[in-house]
Amino acid sequence: MSDGDCAADAAAHRRVRSRVRPADLPATGAWREGMPPGGRRFADLGALHLEAGGRLPHVRLAYETWGTLSPARDNAVLVLHALTGDAHVTGAPGAGHLTPGWWSSIVGPGLAIDTDRWFVVAPNVLGGCQGSTGPSSPAPDGTPWGSRFPTITVRDQVAAEIELMDQLGLDRWAHVIGASMGGHRVLEWGVTAAERVHSLTVIASAAQTSADQIAWAHPQLAAIRLDPAFRGGDYYGAAPGQGPHTGLALARQIAHTTYRSADELETRFGRLPQHAEDPMLGGRFAVQSYLDHHGAKLATRFDANSYLVLTQTMLTHDLGRDRGGVEAALSQITADVLVIAVDTDRLFLPEQSERIAAGAPNAGPVRYVRSRHGHDGFLVEHEQVSRHVAGFLAHVARRLDR
Numbered sequence: 276m277s278d279g280d281c282a283a284d285a286a287a288h289r290r291v292r293s294r295v296r297p298a299d300l301p302a303t304g305a306w307r308e309g310m311p312p313g314g315r316r317f318a319d320l321g322a323l324h325l326e327a328g329g330r331l332p333h334v335r336l337a338y339e340t341w342g343t344l345s346p347a348r349d350n351a352v353l354v355l356h357a358l359t360g361d362a363h364v365t366g367a368p369g370a371g372h373l374t375p376g377w378w379s380s381i382v383g384p385g386l387a388i389d390t391d392r393w394f395v396v397a398p399n400v401l402g403g404c405q406g407s408t409g410p411s412s413p414a415p416d417g418t419p420w421g422s423r424f425p426t427i428t429v430r431d432q433v434a435a436e437i438e439l440m441d442q443l444g445l446d447r448w449a450h451v452i453g454a455s456m457g458g459h460r461v462l463e464w465g466v467t468a469a470e471r472v473h474s475l476t477v478i479a480s481a482a483q484t485s486a487d488q489i490a491w492a493h494p495q496l497a498a499i500r501l502d503p504a505f506r507g508g509d510y511y512g513a514a515p516g517q518g519p520h521t522g523l524a525l526a527r528q529i530a531h532t533t534y535r536s537a538d539e540l541e542t543r544f545g546r547l548p549q550h551a552e553d554p555m556l557g558g559r560f561a562v563q564s565y566l567d568h569h570g571a572k573l574a575t576r577f578d579a580n581s582y583l584v585l586t587q588t589m590l591t592h593d594l595g596r597d598r599g600g601v602e603a604a605l606s607q608i609t610a611d612v613l614v615i616a617v618d619t620d621r622l623f624l625p626e627q628s629e630r631i632a633a634g635a636p637n638a639g640p641v642r643y644v645r646s647r648h649g650h651d652g653f654l655v656e657h658e659q660v661s662r663h664v665a666g667f668l669a670h671v672a673r674r675l676d677r
């Protein structure tokens with residue numbers, strides 16, 4: 276079994292995947308200066324001592340790169356994915372393959388994060404299942420960590436990313452950008468390694484997880500843990516397709532509802548039945564079918580233990596922990612900061628973005644994406660996100676004299 280395999284428990288699902296996923300991309304050795312971009316690479320980072328205690332004896336991060344590092348090494352941009360994202364941000368030409376990524380409309384030649392200009396690096400997060408060390412990776416005894424995977428935090432994830440940066444030979448990111456869970460890490464970079472980041476963009480995120488967000492996550496965690504196929508987290512030896520897919524799909528259904536706005540669901544689906552199904556006779560409404568679809572789809576591409584571990588890092592996310600509170604922590608950020616919120620986001624409320632902008636000394640006013648889609652607006656509203664990010668990066672380039 277390879278490190279961080281999202282489908283470790285679901286070989287059967289490989290047959291239904293409709294397109295090539297990052298796990299199928301060519302794996303190459305670590306990136307070295309002067310190398311062309313292309314494919315997924317791995318960085319072996321050694322042991323990591325964890326914030327909550329304990330250690331991971333061997334940490335590996337999978338990552339992809341696009342563009343070329345400038346001779347002055349001043350054009351490196353770090354892109355940090357959200358909960359179920361991965362290192363495959365874009366399939367821009369020149370990246371060695373043309374499979375679209377989750378931000379293909381934002382990152383690429385001539386796009387907002389212009390890979391003709393910036394050297395872009397995107398790691399799969401620690402705890403994930405797309406090549407980086409996570410619960411499906413082998414523990415020292417050679418079997419998957421499963422239930423034994425230690426508690427990790429956003430700070431541990433960033434500590435691993437700092438190790439990656441060192442291994443790549445980079446001193447300072449020109450820019451670090453991420454949304455949602457990616458935004459947690461962006462902010463943590465800004466505090467933990469203030470001197471190593473020139474500028475930040477944090478999208479649809481928060482400096483501290485709210486009670487409401489913890490509440491929404493609570494039944495998601497329970498849905499996975501209560502699936503009999505979860506087996507306390509040690510399900511990797513199960514027959515193909517016998518993993519905790521039901522629990523994971525249910526968790527995604529709960530989450531997906533929070534990723535979209537009530538208004539959108541009403542406008543798109545209203546009370547329409549799903550095709551010929553009759554809700555009066557036990558059939559589904561269209562919105563139920565929509566959630567079934569998204570739940571089932573995630574279960575084909577993600578590992579339930581990673582979902583738990585990463586969700587837990589979001590729950591414990593608190594930029595102010597042991598730093599005198601959120602405002603004291605935000606005040607330590609020296610980077611220029613762009614904060615973007617989605618006006619209809621009912622999970623990461625615009626107030627949470629306003630708090631970041633008010634607290635980070637070099638943040639401008641919050642820029643709003645106007646969308647009917649809610650939290651997922653950062654993945655859907657490409658033009659608006661591009662406009663805000665491109666404008667800010669032009670400012671960053673001027674400040675760097677690039």
Ligand SMILES: CC(=O)SCCNC(=O)CCNC(=O)[C@H](O)C(C)(C)COP(=O)(O)OP(=O)(O)OC[C@H]1O[C@@H](n2cnc3c(N)ncnc32)[C@H](O)[C@@H]1OP(=O)(O)O
Nearest residue numbers: 356357358359360361377561562564565568569651654655
């Ligand atoms: C950084 C990251 O976050 S990376 C991870 C991003 N990707 C995901 O999160 C995957 C989950 N998908 C999503 O969250 C969203 O689809 C997004 C954000 C990627 C795109 O949003 P939208 O373009 O608005 O897509 P939408 O939410 O309408 O979903 C479309 C899907 O629902 C399906 N669908 C729509 N109506 C119904 C229905 N009544 N019954 C069943 N399925 C339905 C469509 O067929 C389509 O399926 P497909 O994605 O398999 O092609």
Ligand SMILES: N[C@@H](CCO)C(=O)O
Nearest residue numbers: 357358359360455456
């Ligand atoms: N669709 C996003 C939402 C979380 O921000 C994801 O799955 O990562």
